[in-house]
Amino acid sequence: xxxxxxVGGGIGxxxxxxxxxxxxxxxxxxxxxxxxxxxxxxxxKDGISYNVGASTLVGLDExxxxxxxLKILKIDKNILPIKQIDPSIVVFVGDKKIxxxxxxxxxxxxxxxxxxxxxxxxxxxKILKTSNQNWSNLYNFLPFNPKSPKNVIHQLFKxxxxxxxxxxxxxxxxxxxxxPYLDRWDKDxxxxxxxQILMTTQCYWNEVNFSFACMGLTYTNLSNYYVFxxxxxxxxxLVGNDENVxxxxxxxxxxxxxxxYKVHTNRGVFETKRVILNKTIWDxxxxxxxxxxxxxxxxxxxxxxxxxxxxxLYFAVKDDSNLLDKHHYQIVHDEENPYTGxxxxxxx
Numbered sequence: 001x002x003x004x005x006x007v008g009g010g011i012g013x014x015x016x017x018x019x020x021x022x023x024x025x026x027x028x029x030x031x032x033x034x035x036x037x038x039x040x041x042x043x044x045k046d047g048i049s050y051n052v053g054a055s056t057l058v059g060l061d062e063x064x065x066x067x068x069x070l071k072i073l074k075i076d077k078n079i080l081p082i083k084q085i086d087p088s089i090v091v092f093v094g095d096k097k098i099x100x101x102x103x104x105x106x107x108x109x110x111x112x113x114x115x116x117x118x119x120x121x122x123x124x125x126k127i128l129k130t131s132n133q134n135w136s137n138l139y140n141f142l143p144f145n146p147k148s149p150k151n152v153i154h155q156l157f158k159x160x161x162x163x164x165x166x167x168x169x170x171x172x173x174x175x176x177x178x179x180p181y182l183d184r185w186d187k188d189x190x191x192x193x194x195x196q197i198l199m200t201t202q203c204y205w206n207e208v209n210f211s212f213a214c215m216g217l218t219y220t221n222l223s224n225y226y227v228f229x230x231x232x233x234x235x236x237x238l239v240g241n242d243e244n245v246x247x248x249x250x251x252x253x254x255x256x257x258x259x260x261y262k263v264h265t266n267r268g269v270f271e272t273k274r275v276i277l278n279k280t281i282w283d284x285x286x287x288x289x290x291x292x293x294x295x296x297x298x299x300x301x302x303x304x305x306x307x308x309x310x311x312x313l314y315f316a317v318k319d320d321s322n323l324l325d326k327h328h329y330q331i332v333h334d335e336e337n338p339y340t341g342x343x344x345x346x347x348x
Contacts, residue, residue, distance in 0.1 A: 002026045005263050005272040007251045007287070010038025013278030014235050015069065017245070022073055028272070030265060032250035035232045036239065038278075042230025049230040050314045055348040056089075056328060057082060057225040057234055064135065064222065073238065080237050081228040088224035089328040091196070093188045100220035104128060107221060115189040123181040128221065130169050130214040137162045166211055174205040174213035193217070195332045195344040226327050255289035311340050 006017045009031025017029040035041045040054035059066035060077060070077060087099040087107075096114040101107040104124075112120045140159050145151040156163065163170070169177070174197060182189065194205050200216030201208045208216075227234050239245055246267070253264040254275060263270045277284045281304060285297035317324070329347040336343060 001260065001271040001273065002028050003272070004028070004274050004276060005030065005261070005270060006276045006278060007254075007263070008038065008278030009033075009036040009235075009245070009247070010278050011040050011235070013038075013276070014239065016276050016278065018069075018073055018238060021244075027244060028270060029245045030249040030251055030263070031245070031247050034247050036235040036245070036247070037232045040231050041235075042232035045314075048316050051231050051348065053310060053312065054231055056085075057227050057231065058219055058222050060225065061223050063139075065138075068139070075238060081233050082225040083228070085224050085226050085327050087326065088220045089330055090326050091192060091330045091332065093192050093195075093332045096188060096192075098192065102221055102223065104221050111192075115186055115192065117181065117183045117186070117189070119181040119183070123178065127214045127217050130166065130211055131218040131221075133162065133166065134211060134215055169211040169214070170209055172210055174208055174210045177210040178205065191332050191343060195330060195342075198342060199330065199344075199346060251287055253289060254287055254292065256292060311337070 003025040004020050004027045006013045006020075006027060006029045009017075009029055013029060013031070014036050017027050020027045033041070033043075035043055037052065039052055041052045042049050043052060044050070057066075058064075060070075060080075060082075061067060067077075086102045088102065089100045091098040091100065093114075098110045098114055099107075101110065108121065108124050111124065117123075137159065140162070141155055143151075144155055174193075178193065190205075197203065197205050197208060197213045197216050200219055201212055203213075205213060246265075250266045251263055252266065255262045255264070261272050261275050263272060263275065279287075281300040285293055288297070327348065330344055331347065332344040334343070337345075
């Protein structure tokens with residue numbers, strides 16, 4: 001019997017596995033596919049690698065999440081199969097072309113030259129400041145246990161300066177704060193902002209608070225990387241040839257007997273003290289024995305009926321002339337995309 005079994009080898013599951021292993025726990029990781037990463041993974045077909053979804057690596061700057069993770073795991077960044085890219089993305093809105101450079105001033109000039117508004121500088125300074133405050137205060141809330149009133153109260157008092165200085169930013173939508181900075185209703189500018197916010201936060205500007213939207217709007221001002229061989233290679237570099245990482249292992253059912261969890265898979269039954277489910281709120285209950293299911297299984301599906309996802313088309317292009325000289329493009333258009341309800345295409 002092991003200490004933990006992690007079900008699902010996406011980013012969250014793989015990181016949970018690595019952290020538990022780093023503190024000496026006996027852990028197994030089960031992933032039903034033949035690659036790690038989930039929606040940030042990579043599959044191969046006919047000798048070509050395709051990123052499942054996410055295709056940009058961000059967070060390796062000092063004190064950002066991936067930098068912190070590597071330090072905990074004592075892994076040198078230099079072993080990672082990556083190269084920095086700048087601009088991280090090129091956005092097309094009608095006849096406008098916006099390069100999203102890492103340098104904030106260069107990035108701002110691209111935006112301001114395409115969407116001139118008197119208060120643009122003031123707006124984007126506020127966006128950058130809010131984002132930087134969020135990143136610098138991120139770890140001050142850890143560890144956080146929402147089920148412990150004592151812990152919640154402790155965190156509120158511990159971080160009250162930050163919380164008080166960002167009350168409006170955390171409570172109001174991005175739309176309500178950004179609109180007053182615009183001289184006029186600028187359809188293309190709004191489409192640009194909305195598409196960048198949707199791509200990074202999975203919400204439109206009227207659905208997400210300004211604070212979180214700022215982190216999405218400024219991801220291009222962080223170090224962005226291309227991963228050689230696809231996004232899965234980043235996780236492969238962290239995991240290595242670990243025999244406790246079981247790919248092509250599908251979990252069929254999880255039951256509990258006499259205080260011990262039994263994880264039934266296509267490769268047999270495994271016993272563990274604890275299980276970590278790296279699955280979505282819509283499907284995690286599908287593999288639970290009836291005795292383990294509770295009201296949360298059904299409440300989640302009712303409350304969050306809008307399932308976040310993307311429609312993806314995979315294809316290869318022979319580009320001998322190097323016409324596609326950047327790694328990522330976003331094409332924003334007028335007509336609503338069928339099935340998704342979005343107004344842009346992301347090309348990577």
